[in-house]
Amino acid sequence: MAVTADVIITGAGVIGLSTAYNLAAKKPGLSIVLVEKEKFHGAGSTAQCTGGIRHQFAHPLNITLTKISYPFFQRFAAQMEYPIYFRKRGYLFVTGESSKYASLLEMKTTMDRLEVPSEIIGPGEIAGRYPFVRTEDLIGGSYCRLDAYADPYGVMEGYYRQCRRLGVKVFCNTEVSSLITRNGRIEGVKAGSFEARAPVVVNAAGPHLHLVARLAGIDLPAAPYRRQVHMCAPMKQIPSDIPLIVDLDTGFYIHAERNGILLLGGTDRQTSPGLDPVVDRSGLFEFIEAATQRIPVLEDAEITGIYAGIRSLTPDGLGILGETELQGFYCIGGFGGNGFMHAPAVGLIAACLILGINPPVDPAPLSPQRFNAIRQKETVVF
Numbered sequence: 001m002a003v004t005a006d007v008i009i010t011g012a013g014v015i016g017l018s019t020a021y022n023l024a025a026k027k028p029g030l031s032i033v034l035v036e037k038e039k040f041h042g043a044g045s046t047a048q049c050t051g052g053i054r055h056q057f058a059h060p061l062n063i064t065l066t067k068i069s070y071p072f073f074q075r076f077a078a079q080m081e082y083p084i085y086f087r088k089r090g091y092l093f094v095t096g097e098s099s100k101y102a103s104l105l106e107m108k109t110t111m112d113r114l115e116v117p118s119e120i121i122g123p124g125e126i127a128g129r130y131p132f133v134r135t136e137d138l139i140g141g142s143y144c145r146l147d148a149y150a151d152p153y154g155v156m157e158g159y160y161r162q163c164r165r166l167g168v169k170v171f172c173n174t175e176v177s178s179l180i181t182r183n184g185r186i187e188g189v190k191a192g193s194f195e196a197r198a199p200v201v202v203n204a205a206g207p208h209l210h211l212v213a214r215l216a217g218i219d220l221p222a223a224p225y226r227r228q229v230h231m232c233a234p235m236k237q238i239p240s241d242i243p244l245i246v247d248l249d250t251g252f253y254i255h256a257e258r259n260g261i262l263l264l265g266g267t268d269r270q271t272s273p274g275l276d277p278v279v280d281r282s283g284l285f286e287f288i289e290a291a292t293q294r295i296p297v298l299e300d301a302e303i304t305g306i307y308a309g310i311r312s313l314t315p316d317g318l319g320i321l322g323e324t325e326l327q328g329f330y331c332i333g334g335f336g337g338n339g340f341m342h343a344p345a346v347g348l349i350a351a352c353l354i355l356g357i358n359p360p361v362d363p364a365p366l367s368p369q370r371f372n373a374i375r376q377k378e379t380v381v382f
């Protein structure tokens with residue numbers, strides 16, 4: 001089978017779908033083909049995402065990407081005609097280490113400059129608001145009341161349905177295995193007997209980003225890392241409207257789903273790169289230690305399941321978005337634990353770049369070519 005289009009997008013996760021949607025909405029009539037290796041759209045990282053949306057970042061560009069995405073999430077259900085259960089619950093970062101506390105103070109200065117409200121709060125205030133948190137060893141924390149959650153499935157499906165309405169053609173079960181290039185330009189993709197030709201090809205392959213880039217001989221230092229999520233039954237001591245609480249010293253985080261189910265994790269940052277989302281129980285002891293030392297009532301938590309997903313991480317903690325040295329070939333990914341929350345902004349910026357329109361923010365720090373000279377790293381990571 002052979003098709004032609006104006007733009008081909010590889011990967012129907014939240015980022016590929018947002019890019020397709022923004023292109024189709026901005027330029028009606030543009031012919032867009034989405035190619036997805038799995039049987040269904042949205043079966044990659046996006047399916048394991050826990051739906052957090054935060055403004056609290058050290059890097060101003062990450063804060064700006066949330067500022068662009070946030071109003072879209074707020075109007076998503078109405079505009080995209082699909083429910084996403086957007087709920088403002090806040091994020092609270094806590095630490096007992098002076099260097100990390102200094103980073104939180106620095107982050108507050110950046111957030112003030114970008115006019116995002118946040119607070120630095122002491123252990124007493126944290127204990128008052130969240131009595132289930134152990135605070136004796138803490139120096140303090142940072143809280144932003146605007147930080148939120150939304151349902152990743154709803155966001156992905158809302159984008160997908162609007163893409164279909166706007167005429168985007170989606171080919172599932174179609175794994176891109178080679179790229180067609182000529183004289184330094186991209187000309188299309190091949191997937192078995194399927195061939196699609198277009199002057200623009202977007203690589204939005206999530207944790208496979210570097211593998212699809214390699215098909216063009218391009219080395220992107222984005223690597224896939226496993227992240228495990230422990231699901232626990234609701235507990236009466238932990239209300240379902242708590243913020244997402246992150247202990248920066250261990251990486252441990254907790255958040256409560258709409259139905260009170262608790263999602264816990266974050267102590268597995270040090271895994272080796274790999275694409276297998278297999279559950280690894282070897283870190284369970286360390287995880288339970290971190291969890292119960294910050295929230296002692298978790299001693300009685302009933303773990304109802306563990307699952308793993310893959311995040312694509314870059315050396316400086318920023319995503320990748322832009323045209324590569326191969327003309328017409330764009331790479332978008334490596335957004336780690338922020339790809340869902342930044343998908344609205346990322347898809348919009350990508351569409352602007354492809355259509356030659358000024359994007360709402362300069363994406364130069366996300367350039368695929370930047371890795372020779374990393375300037376500022378994102379440090380508020382977990």
Ligand SMILES: Cc1cc2nc3c(=O)[nH]c(=O)nc-3n(C[C@H](O)[C@H](O)[C@H](O)COP(=O)(O)OP(=O)(O)OC[C@H]3O[C@@H](n4cnc5c(N)ncnc54)[C@H](O)[C@@H]3O)c2cc1C
Binds near residue numbers: 013038049175
């Ligand atoms: C446990 C967990 C929790 C997370 N929590 C959050 C959170 O709270 N907030 C947040 O913002 N982010 C979070 N993330 C990160 C977020 O899920 C990702 O950044 C985001 O989903 C990436 O979207 P994507 O479209 O780039 O990737 P994917 O959703 O992985 O989509 C890429 C698609 O490309 C397809 N593909 C790959 N190779 C090929 C090929 N050769 N040919 C055709 N198709 C191909 C894949 O099958 C896949 O469907 C979390 C991730 C994990 C694992």
